[in-house]
Amino acid sequence: MKLCVLVKQVPGSESALRIASGNTWIEDAAALFEMNESDNYALEEALRIKESLGNDSEVVVVSMGPERVQKVIREALSKGADRGIHINEMPEIKSDPFATAQVFANVIKDENFDLIFSGLQSDDVGSGQTGVILGEMLGMATATLVMATEVQEGSIKVKRELESGWFQWVSMSTPASITIQSGINQPRYPSLKGIMGAKKKEMKVVDPSTAVTPEKQQSFANIYLPTADKKTEMIEGNVDQMVSRLVDVLKTEIKVL
């Protein structure tokens, strides 16, 4: 089976975020980068499927961005992925899942992957659409928020997470593009031998601009610190008076009662 995992490199959750001049993105130089959390889970799921299917399966990791994204591709290779594809960045579409999916589709269409895995959403843009749009563009079945997988010859059954603690099993034939929810498994650590072995694995660099002109649909027009124009009402009085006012607020102003 040919498995593809889309991994994104994003600023770490503890990283400082400075807005870059132009106000459409953050200052890359100020951030510490890491693999997008749900992509890490997606990678682990793909690696486990490959291990359960035996040796004639292949996991290919694909990432789009500047040169620094090779670090997350190498990380995936050191965990057991077989080869990597680094797609050079196209900054003008980086906040557009549609155009991004178009570029991915163009680069990987001839690979004829059986399964494409991606994380549920990225920790920077967070649209959660790229995997689904890509699947749709390649004529694949799609499913999102997957919490478990069962792979058969020619098909896959996934456990989708629904709201409020409900779940649902959904089956589909391959090829399929699945987005993976964090917590589906416990991602492995790369071993020293894995890291050393990763250097020998193929990492192809692709420049998409010559092959496809993506149609940008949306963009970040202006990025800013959320302002809290808060007027705090300090509720006064004795305990009974405060409780009374609180219930009033909950009922008539916040309207949760």
Add this chain to the structure above:
Amino acid sequence: MTEREILDLDVLFVGAGPASLAGAIQLKRLFNESGCKASVAVLEKASEVGAHSLSGAIFDPRSLIELFPDYKDRNVPFEAEVKEEHMYYLMKGKKLPFPYVPPSMRHHGCYVASIGKFTRWLGDRAEEEGVDIFCGFSGTDFVYDGDEVIGVKTGDRGIDKDGERKPHFEPGADIHAKVVVLGEGTRGSLTKKLIQKFNLMEGRNPQVWAIGVKELWQMPSGTVTPGYVAHTMGFPLGHDIFGGAFIYGMQNDILDLGLVVGLDYQNPGVDAQHELQRLKTHPWIRSLLAEGEIIAYGAKSLPEGGWYSLPKLTVGGAMLIGDSAGFLNGQRLKGIHLAMKSGMLAAETISEAFAADDFSAASLVSFTDKVNSSWLKNELWKVRNFHQGFDRGLLGGLINSGLGLFTGGRGWGIKDRLPSHHGHELMQKGTAEDRYTDLEFDGKYLFDKVTDVYYSATAHEEDQIPHLHIQDMDICITKCTEEYGNPCEKFCPADVYEMVQQDDGKRLQINFSNCVHCKTCDIMDPYQIIDWVPPEGGDGPGWVNL
């Protein structure tokens, strides 16, 4: 994978700092020249090179020129050449310029630099030259063959807080290496073990330490001169606490503000992070920072003892370089070039050892000879009694330093070697005094520790055994409270240690997740019961340009 891997390498540097990276690069070149096929690898506990690196810094390019003669064409990410230098004596409301700046405090020809940016650059060069860097792996112990070091063990990953294996548990590896070079930086944990096991401090002055705490401030566009350098003494530390502040201008209108505090004060209530906030109450500092906002915070200890506090540098199969050994010039406030030079000299020794196929103590000891006959010693010899003079307060220290200038470094102008004392033994029992009663943290300009820690981007896997091992917690809630007033709450710059009041008494809570890996607790705890060991690989601060 549930068994420990065994990896056979040739040379392993521990810690991807300037000492190890310069050493690794030099060694790879020497190996290439001699046709030796030995592998050179570097182990780094941070998830990426530079993430745990912190310094001022003023960078002396002396070693860089040796390693990269064409460094000026290499886009080394310095902030700027030092453009203007100032020295001030601060009092509560005033700032007095020093009438005379001694040559050792002049930094022309040096660069304002971020050690984090520099080590990332150096790490890239090392990988280009064929060095393997393994990030996210901590060195936790040695592999021995009798009394010879033959390797390093890396830590297990995936152990929960009860000591049980988690589902994705990955055991550590035993990395076998013919030579292990410890470039762990200040108060290295493997270094500490080696020094203890082989009694490497015998006959030496005890090492003395300081802590550096710093904040980076983003200032409005066009308001910061890259290459601006100012050093201060006086307020807030006064005359009895060693140290002083530094203010450096970086690129992109970032101002680098820091304070070095000697870890040999008498008042157990001294708190370096709080002193940094006090510094900011000075009207001059306030005027510098007023329009800005904090973007990063960090802290690290520094070895201040100088030449006579260097341990024996080699044992069979292992060597100490950089800050792990203590190659730092306290007077010039520079150590990066010394660290690099020590790594490069170590490389020469190692190359010779491979040629002779001899990694015994007798073979590696040539490192000490190389250090002795290099400019490394010349520089450190001249300042060998610098810190020790401050035992007599600020004035005494300055006089001693001045006399040293004319006598090639003699203590008080006459003594070859002044004694030094363990800083943790200098705290006076029963004298803990709160110097910070006036300090008001507003969360915008003056920060409490918890807020400052947030800006260090430090993160640890929460479900693990705390990496700060305390041999006897009872002492904390009894003896230490009485005698010293729990100084751990003060000397830790990251709010790791907290005495929590409960119904049935007090207990020590260890917020290990806040740890910035400065090692101050390991150094300063008066009973020496705190042992800092590396947490799970990859954990720790997330510094980009500290």
Add this chain to the structure above:
Amino acid sequence: MDILVVLENNKGAIHRMSLEAIVAAQKLAAEQNLSNALLALGADTGALASAAAIYDTGEVLTVEHNLLSVYNSDGYAAALRQVIDQEKPSYVFFGHTYMVRDYVPKISAQLQRPFLCDVISLNTTAGLTFAKQAFNAKLAVDLGVASEGTVLVSFQSASFNADLISSGSAQIREVAVELDETVIKTTSEEPFQEEAGGVDLTAAEIIISVGRGIGKEENLPIAEALAQAIGGEISSSRPVVDSGWLPSFRQIGSSGQTVSPKLYFALGISGAIQHVVGMKGSKNIVAINKDAEAPIFELADYGVVGDLLEIVPKLTEAILAAKN
């Protein structure tokens, strides 16, 4: 119509988040003089349409097909796509539900139009701007649309207040769609419930969060009772988890989850920045703390300086009484 709001079925009633999307549509319609319509798609369309017809809207459409009676992403996408092709709305509004995340990107792909998802506000002061959160809600962003044509928009839970919906009366119109079995690539089994190993706090509407101020583990039931009474989930700041009083998946903050519920109760939480970054997007924040200087009060909509151990039990009682 200019704006089409797609209604989601929640056990035979209109999903709360669809009601919120209607409020958004009514706001936009009023401010820019646009027309809006509602669409009941899938199952129980009759019941949904009747429920929707009492709102201020141009008309209520229904789409029924046997291939839509059980949700599947291909069928829903294909059906809605046909409605959009036919009715040509400028905007299609949704609540940002798990279902919408599953099928609407497919429509975006088929129509080659943008899907602006998880939007938290719309602003008509200068043209029309949709804003959302980015970088784990640490930053906000105004979205730009590159070209003319239909725009798909989904709204984050509680970004609009369903209680502000205006009433009216509308006609119901059936819309026919053509669906073929071959379009549907998935087969679904019956949904089932499971003991949540980890609670997804990001989906909770109301969160009761405790900090150090709760004092000790024995006091937690006080907060849990409030959560029960008001219908919320329990969460905490890090110190409570560190002390082992709550499991780590309940932690809110930089090293835990980030939430923006309709209501966030901060009980005995000081407001340290590590915690605040995980909840400052909450629509309404009520803070109870003994310390009048606690930074949480700068962030709160309503603040009470007092002893939570005294106040919370009384509040719980009063809430239960109000509900009865």
